[in-house]
Amino acid sequence: MKVHILGASGGIGGSARTTSLLIDDDILIDAGTGVGELSLAAMQCVDHVFLTHSHLDHLACLPFMMDSVGAARGRPVTVHAQPATLEGLKAHLFNGVLWPDFASVPTPQAPFMLYETLNVGAECKIGARRLRSIPVNHAVPTVGYLIRGSTGSIAFSGDTTTTDEYWRVLNACDDLKHVIIELSFLDKDEQLARISRHMCPRLLAEDLKKLKAGPQVHLTHLMPGAEDELMTEIARHVPRNTPRRLMRGDILEC
DSSP states (O other), rough: OOEEEOOOBBBOBTTTTTTTEEETEEEEEEOOOGGGGGGHHHHHTEEEEOSOOSSSTTTTTTHHHHHGGGGGGSOEEEEEOOHHHHHHHHHSSSSSSSSOOTSSEETTTTSSEEEEEEEOEEEETTEEEEEEEEEESSSSSOEEEEEEESEEEEEEOOOOOSSHHHHHHHHHHHEEEEEEEEOOSSSGHHHHHHHTTOOHHHHHHHTTSSSOOOEEEEEEEETOOOOHHEEEEEEEEEEEEEEEEEEETEEEEO
């Protein structure tokens, strides 16, 4: 199983792209602006999109991808998410006002896109891979995912602040190779991190104490322009086995 990092930034500007991970060649975890890194041929291969939550930086390119390749595919793309996220998509994005309703285009009987509810804590099997939804702690209903392949597992937190269930599920996984966790704000902005339910280095360092030793920890969602300072701060809090910064173009393998 390969995870291609298409976007791992908390914003845009220059080379920054927002959150999207490509599992092998057919599954997207979130669909931020990083999806724009894919060729048309690569986008046509995506059969499944698993969303963590309804915030725009995690799904901004889903409408454009559907518009670009929907008609060229022989089957619909399935969008998997918890009910609150799917309801947000239907009401506020694919509503015929901001964007066409691709769940009924070109016809309700043969649409470009399907919605599939994945309840919190549930698991979905795609080929040899299993994706488990894990509740995390963010400003809107949000999940992370534990993605299990035949030779190892990778976990992705989505957006979160201090959380417990994510670490509990990860600690029970005996073949966990990589953990991806968000880090958004500097310690001086801890109050903003708490209000918006994101991580700052101090909060993250405390949460990482809940994770059993073993997997490599990667950081995502760093705010553009603050990346170096964020990495300096987290290294000060976690001087041993300091998490590494996840970069657009990275490939994680299990």
